[in-house]
Amino acid sequence: MADIRYSPQYSGRFIWEMRANQLSQLLDAKRRAGISLLDLTESNPTRSGITYPSAQLLEAIADPGWLVYEPTSAGLPRAREAVAAYYAARGYSVSPERVLLTASTSEAYSYLFKLLADPGDEVLVPRPSYPLFEFLAGLEAVQPVHYSLAYHGEWRIDFDSLGAALTPRTRAVVIVNPNNPTGSFLKRDECAQLMELCRANGLSLISDEVFSDFVSPATAKGNLVRSVVDETGVLTFSLSGLSKVAGLPQVKAGWIAVSGPPDACRDALSRLELIADTYLSVSSLVQHAMPRLLELGAAMQTAIQIRVQRNLSHLQAALAADSPARVLAAEGGWYATLEIPRNRSEEQWALELLELDNVIVQPGYFYDFEREAYLVLSLLTPEHTFAAGVARVLARVAG
Numbered sequence: 001m002a003d004i005r006y007s008p009q010y011s012g013r014f015i016w017e018m019r020a021n022q023l024s025q026l027l028d029a030k031r032r033a034g035i036s037l038l039d040l041t042e043s044n045p046t047r048s049g050i051t052y053p054s055a056q057l058l059e060a061i062a063d064p065g066w067l068v069y070e071p072t073s074a075g076l077p078r079a080r081e082a083v084a085a086y087y088a089a090r091g092y093s094v095s096p097e098r099v100l101l102t103a104s105t106s107e108a109y110s111y112l113f114k115l116l117a118d119p120g121d122e123v124l125v126p127r128p129s130y131p132l133f134e135f136l137a138g139l140e141a142v143q144p145v146h147y148s149l150a151y152h153g154e155w156r157i158d159f160d161s162l163g164a165a166l167t168p169r170t171r172a173v174v175i176v177n178p179n180n181p182t183g184s185f186l187k188r189d190e191c192a193q194l195m196e197l198c199r200a201n202g203l204s205l206i207s208d209e210v211f212s213d214f215v216s217p218a219t220a221k222g223n224l225v226r227s228v229v230d231e232t233g234v235l236t237f238s239l240s241g242l243s244k245v246a247g248l249p250q251v252k253a254g255w256i257a258v259s260g261p262p263d264a265c266r267d268a269l270s271r272l273e274l275i276a277d278t279y280l281s282v283s284s285l286v287q288h289a290m291p292r293l294l295e296l297g298a299a300m301q302t303a304i305q306i307r308v309q310r311n312l313s314h315l316q317a318a319l320a321a322d323s324p325a326r327v328l329a330a331e332g333g334w335y336a337t338l339e340i341p342r343n344r345s346e347e348q349w350a351l352e353l354l355e356l357d358n359v360i361v362q363p364g365y366f367y368d369f370e371r372e373a374y375l376v377l378s379l380l381t382p383e384h385t386f387a388a389g390v391a392r393v394l395a396r397v398a399g
């Protein structure tokens, strides 16, 4: 991407220097030279060798209903009902009236920041987490402020840091459940504490649940909160979409499910509808196909889950007892976090792995880990690539 700096000709939102870093420069050079690379960062399911039911997916968009344009701000009833059915299958009762469609989870964030925050207001976002928050918030002129997740054998919210991050300008707390890349779910006691903090401070809760169907089979599920979509005490927005739920990021279909005190829900929904009505961004074609795409999504989810589990098992088995690396415990999601020795910086490790071993990994600082040194590996990577890449990573860190 070209360098983008502040210029008085443009809005002050553009505070990012987009200059290519050393890692992306080296990657470009390797690719230009035609060198074969083992990419352990692949997180696009459509490029990961997962088999999709192509004929059925194409049939799903053949519904002639979409030939007539019926603008509806919150989305067509059939699509919203399909989302309600998705939750019902997971044991949650969500009325379709509480669902508002968006083109993606990213768009859902932009609606929610418009709904909840004035320019300069703050939203609390976890750290480490999804690197897009800086842009999603910044482009709405909202300030993302970090609170910490701490690892002590499992990841948990550091409530001291959450409390310390509160200011009179805080408008909402964002959780990613399970978090990307740590794969950590919200625990029941954390959920209760979080709701109390939001209630006491008049904050809304935004819960990004795009990975919540991907629970590791080894996880004791009793203590995990899979979704906060049934929350009644605090105004809560649960986000998800076909991108992860059905492994279809290219379809561009997501949603916001609103829960909380009934009057607050009604009020928030009518404001959200006004925002959505301004853009009407979800295509009719997608809305008509949504019930079928969600049905078909179950098969893609299973295929992704199998891939993720196999790669994770391989990684765990490949780690010798005397390896200086360890995999951090995760309860779900699509990623593994590998803790590696701190005798080099994450950037040096990632550069060395690319330069000497032709392996692409993500350094932890991409996700704002508070300390070094971590590498993030995508468990969606094709299995043979993953196994070969992991062998090289482990050999390199073993020195």
Ligand SMILES: Cc1ncc(COP(=O)(O)O)c(C=O)c1O
Pocket (backbone or CB within 6 Å): 103, 104, 105, 106, 107, 130, 176, 180, 208, 210, 240, 241, 242, 243, 249, 253, 254
């Ligand atoms: C935590 C999280 N939320 C949202 C998204 C993006 O979802 P969408 O494609 O619906 O914008 C991603 C994509 O990787 C993600 O990791």
